[in-house]
Amino acid sequence: MKLRTLTLGLLSASTLAFAAHAESITIATVNNGDMVRMQKLTDDFTKANPDIQLNWVTLEENVLRERVTTDIATKGGQYDVMTIGTYEVPIWAKQSWLLPLDKLGDDYDAKDIIPAIAGGLSVDGKLYAAPFYGESSFVMYRKDLMEKAGLKMPDAPTWDFIKQAADKMTDRANGVNGVCLRGKAGWGENMAFLTAMSNSFGARWFDENWKPQFDQPEWKKTLQFYVDLMKADGPEGASSNGFNENLALFQQGKCGMWIDATVAASFVSDPKNSTVADKVGYALAPDNGLGKRGNWLWAWSLAIPAGTQKADAAEKFVSWATSKHYAELVASKEGWANVPPGTRSSLYANPEYQKAAPFAKMTLDSINAADPTHPTVKPVPYVGVQFVAIPEFQGLGTTVGQLFSAALAGQSSVDDALKQAQDASTAAMTEGGYIK
Known part of the structure; x- marks a missing residue:
């Protein structure tokens, strides 16, 4: 009995120690369907990154814009990842309010991002936000x-x-x-x-x-x-x-x-x-x-404010959520038609997506x-x-x-x-x- 108690005590202690070492990042996002779906699929991320905990702040579009703008302009530091768009990215990047995304990983393939979308999220050739989905x-x-x-x-x-x-x-x-x-x-x-x-x-x-x-x-x-x-x-x-x-x-x-x-x-x-x-x-x-x-032309994108103390963990999350792997994850759970659209050229070259999404060509043509x-x-x-x-x-x-x-x-x-x-x-x- 004492041995069992001791073992449980050691397990509890190790669990607490792990929780104490887990880095927690806060993500501000919009209450649109694709983002709601992303939150349901984050077990995939946390399994691969057990040392990172995700906290979500999900807001209606107008409220999100107001909150993240106030936070970044006042250096409030509430969020480690922000969902922002094609309007904010170049303006905020030029103010040095955003970190460049230069550690997305070797297999991220940033060149696969549709040029019209990447162009709106880049300044001086550097990507300052990764598109979660793009749209016209x-x-x-x-x-x-x-x-x-x-x-x-x-x-x-x-x-x-x-x-x-x-x-x-x-x-x-x-x-x-x-x-x-x-x-x-x-x-x-x-x-x-x-x-x-x-x-x-x-x-x-x-x-x-x-x-x-x-x-x-x-x-x-x-x-x-x-x-x-x-x-x-x-x-x-x-x-x-x-x-x-x-x-x-x-x-x-x-x-x-x-x-x-x-x-x-x-x-x-x-x-x-x-x-x-x-x-x-x-x-x-x-x-x-x-x-x-x-x-129009827009991309809801994930960016990292310059004031965060957790840039590496934040960039790991951004890389996961906007990767080809994430697209395949959504396809496996929800079908190809429900993959976030408008970001990667490879998606529009994918015969499975073309077959599942009758709107694919019209979307790309519009973008x-x-x-x-x-x-x-x-x-x-x-x-x-x-x-x-x-x-x-x-x-x-x-x-x-x-x-x-x-x-x-x-x-x-x-x-x-x-x-x-x-x-x-x-x-x-x-x-x-x-x-x-």
Whole structure:
């Protein structure tokens, strides 16, 4: 009995000693489906790295952005790994707020990352964030409702066709909205959609001298078209709907069309979660014949703040979560169609993925078609398709997003929203020294 007690005591002591030596890293991430899935699969990581414990902070998109920005700008040190995007990475890397990812391992194969995605996450040829998934945006639509409407979705539709189809598909008596689009305020929520959309209408945030352009006819056409379309054919309460809310509506069969992130394709076509999985078709984001489509370019990526004391452990996790091995792990558990898309060329060359993911080619074509260095019809001084790559955009984009969300909700007119956006942008750009 004493021997058994002694043995248990030694085991307990060794367990406690091990726990004391285990390094704990905190990961801030967004509550999107692919990240939720990643958390469920982390046993694979901890088995290979028993000396590293993972703590998760999972947040809604707007809240995540606010928290990680505050933390890194104030050197708060709450997080060892941050989920950030194509907007933040180059700005933060130039401020020396992020560590370069140069220890991802010999078998990581960083050259396999799709060039359009890697380019947005690199500064001076160094990778400062590893893409967990990459995306553009496109049209997801109900093939059965399109057929019922007597229409055929082109591979490359115009906005006029989208309006025509939405009018015919809307059947509110049966809970079907012709189109679902983002309305929730936020620079990465409704303004991601509306900025990309505005590019196809010939609009731009600023002219070559950084003068705001919300008082120009192209923005009036964009916002009026959007508000009219959503009032006629969108869901009730659309001004509160972001990516996740519209995803749920589409999966429940309540949207004829949804124009949003290409990453949504695996979720709308998943029979376990989508009631319309076998009825979904895909098309490029719409245009107006001006040479630009309304599609964006983004990558939700994992980065390591410069202030962390646990850089090696953090980089091991980043390497695992964005590796080819992780893609194979997801495929083995969930099927190839559910592998995080848009990051690696090898995925799109994989016959198993091509077979499982009917949206694969359209996703890659959309990613490759986005041009962050020439995002608009008229020339602009900024880089970015659905955002403007300057530090001021985060606050300004959210302010404008709130104004446009209010116009969608009927709390202000389109003209009032545009005037206030012009005034707010002029003030911000003057204060920032852009306008002399």
